[in-house]
Amino acid sequence: MLNSAEYSEKVRELAATNADLAKLKAKKSELEAWFAVIGNEALKDSKNKSISYNDGSGSSVIYTQAQKLTLESPGYLKKLLGDVFPDFIEEKNEPIYKVKSAAVERMLIGLYTGDYTKAKPSEVIAQLPCSAEQKALLTKKLKGANFETDVKNLKEIGGFSESNASDYAYLFAEAVVYDTFLKLMKLSGNNGNADEYIKEISVAVSVEDTTKITVK
DSSP: OOOHHHHHHHHHHHHHHHHHHHHHHHHHHHHHHHHHHHHHHHHTTOSOSEEEEEOSSSOEEEEEEEEEEEESOHHHHHHHHGGGHHHHEEEOSSOOEEEOOHHHHHHHHHHHHTOOOSSOHHHHHHTSSSOHHHHHHHHHHOOSSOHHHHHHHHHHHHOOOHHHHHHHHHHHHHHHHHHHHHHHHHHTTOOSOHHHHHHHHHHTEEEEEEEEEEEO
16 A cells, blocks of 8 residues: 555646646747747748758758638539539538539638639740740649749749749749639539639638648
8 A cells, every 4th residue: 555655746747747747738839939920921922832941961841831721602513503503512411511522622721811813824834934845744734733943843844943933933822723613613513703703702601721840
């Protein structure tokens, strides 16, 4: 049997451990807030969604920005998209609605935030200052789905600088958003005014900016 002195020692040890954990948790929150501030500032004028900070000995901190889509009025969105709604939006019995298509999710976010351009992806590629052969290969490689991958292909295939590749990748992604919208609009059988249709869709969703800090 443990005596009272041994119990007391364990109580003090656990209390001290909890106090240390509280201090560590507070310090972790302080450091994460610091990286959130500098990460947000670093990405403010950048098209990138994440930035990595390294200590030179193998550890790193990655600050990531993202956007979370919420279907505020799925019933209204269902009315707008008509028969093609279940092709892209999953409806569960609860009911819970979940966007099944990553392309459509990017489209809805882009329409809501205004991050789209009224140009075809092919038109963006046609305007790139590179050779016809480079454009032909970029037509196959650029997707508008992963910004970093598109930047990489524009640098390696098109020979663009980091800055120019970022600008072209962003413009291409915006064109893909609008192109996806036009295709979905056609599939839904809606032949109305595109700008008005975008306004209607934007009413049915909302977008929240989110951030994440990862330590490796």
